[in-house]
Amino acid sequence: MAAHAPPGREENDRKKRGKSSGKVADFRYKRPERSDKKERAKAKSSPASTAKRQSGKSSRGKNPPNTSPKWSNSRQAYAALDLGTNNCRLLIARPSGEHFTVIDAFSRVVKLGEGLAANGRLSDAAMERTLGALKVCAEKLRRRRVHLARSVATEACRRAENGPEFIARVREETGIALDIISAEEEARLAVLGCHILLDEGAGPAVIFDIGGGSTELVLIEPGGPVPRILDWMSVPFGVVSLTDSVRAPDGTADGRAARYAEMRRMVSDSFAPFARRIAPIGKQSERIRLLGTSGTVTTLASLHLELPHYDRKAVDGLIVPSEAMRAISEKLATMSRGERQLLPCIGDDRADLVVAGCAILESILDIWPAPKLGVADRGIREGILRGLIAADAMGEQHKADLQRSRVEA
Missing domain, CATH: 3.30.420.150 (Exopolyphosphatase. Domain 2)
Structure with a gap:
């Protein structure tokens, strides 16, 4: 399971209690940020990662410099998790041409925001229900060997006084790094x-x-x-x-x-x-x-x-x-x-x-x-998947371009 650090943490940590609106001119894909240093170090030291690096060393330079396909990760699995006020939804997909094919999905009514309007907090019962659903999602992410994932939380966690505490608990108990995204x-x-x-x-x-x-x-x-x-x-x-x-x-x-x-x-x-x-x-x-x-x-x-x-x-x-x-x-x-x-x-x-x-x-x-x-x-999950796949493809293309430059040099 791969996760990356929440983008725009300062913005996401603000509590959004009122209406939001505004003019937006930019609608480009944004490249996801990388995982934190501990996760990168752990992945780097794993046996699978070590074997992959050794294999890569032995074959480096043997392929023609211009044979890198546009979708070099077409068999990789990507995941999008959307934790809303009422539902917890997960999609896992692989790129397919200009689109993607869903290989696994999960949806459960968790009612995370139940009672939030009256109390301003996520209730213990709501958090337990949600954690149960997120543990199912975490198992799916591991079983599908997801290459890159983004998990977001929306209005309930934006408004709740104990939203950040719940996000930390989710990370500790499931390994899922939820990003409390802005309304924008x-x-x-x-x-x-x-x-x-x-x-x-x-x-x-x-x-x-x-x-x-x-x-x-x-x-x-x-x-x-x-x-x-x-x-x-x-x-x-x-x-x-x-x-x-x-x-x-x-x-x-x-x-x-x-x-x-x-x-x-x-x-x-x-x-x-x-x-x-x-x-x-x-x-x-x-x-x-x-x-x-x-x-x-x-x-x-x-x-x-x-x-x-x-x-x-x-x-x-x-x-x-x-x-x-x-x-x-x-x-x-x-x-x-x-x-x-x-x-x-x-x-x-x-x-x-x-x-x-x-x-x-x-x-x-x-x-x-x-x-x-x-x-x-x-909606949101499909938007996340399109952004992840496009950004990852751009990153792979950039790596291929650099490698070609070195070979030609």
Whole structure:
């Protein structure tokens, strides 16, 4: 298992308690930082590493100088771990042409942010659940002999008073080095992971990620293989944090309607600065586009398709009428928990949280009224993998260039 030191540690150690937003001009891949010195020394002294160095010495200079392939690590395994407020997700993949092929995956609802809105701390029960999931991830990383990995934690660990302590405990008990990323980095990775699913066209687009503890909205400039972020915003309302912030309904239809209206008001107020900034762009454009990555949009898309059970192949990349998604949201908001629980693709885990997701989605449709909504069952993990693979390939190419220079000299 390989891990590298958290980039931008000073920025990541800040507690992000309020809204974040800003203009971003740079959207380039960033090369991951290397592991700490102790890990490098340990790896260097291992028997496998010693044998590899000796083998390398005996064959050095025998290969033609210009035969190094672009993807020299095409059989290496790379991993991305995303620890969110509600879920712990892992992807392990190998490069395949310009893309990658997933060879292992893991996902578990851990509810790390449960009670965080009220107490400002991660609870003991939530941390134990999460550690159990991370130990499974650590075993997968070892078994798959992962070449390079990046593990990130988002809003729950950003906001929690004891977030850094939990990160240290995870490192000690599992060996996984979690990087508490900023809201800006979270938005960047989400866009990198799913932008290829945008509806075709030249109009401006908003990509959003409804998480457990926060929601990121990103305005991108169309064109080019990797989009440029023009503006973005992150608000501390996700499906978990918003659910915890509004009093539970009294069991009546009127009570459910009042609670949903309060959720809509809170989210709309939070989005207001971003809405004002992007409004002129939306009005000036003949066609605008919208893409969402989250459990909310994939669940609603499943209901739209009337799937008996969740099918990623049917949902990932689907383009649906925005009004259809709004109608489903409004219907779910009026139903009781028991009624939602019986619906396919919702079940017990999402019966409570999906209402908050609907409120957030409708507020997004208010400020960016694209006629169609793209659905992505991909995001931060895929963004991490693309960044790791591309950066590693660039590093390998640089080494090959240096070696050629020495041979030619």
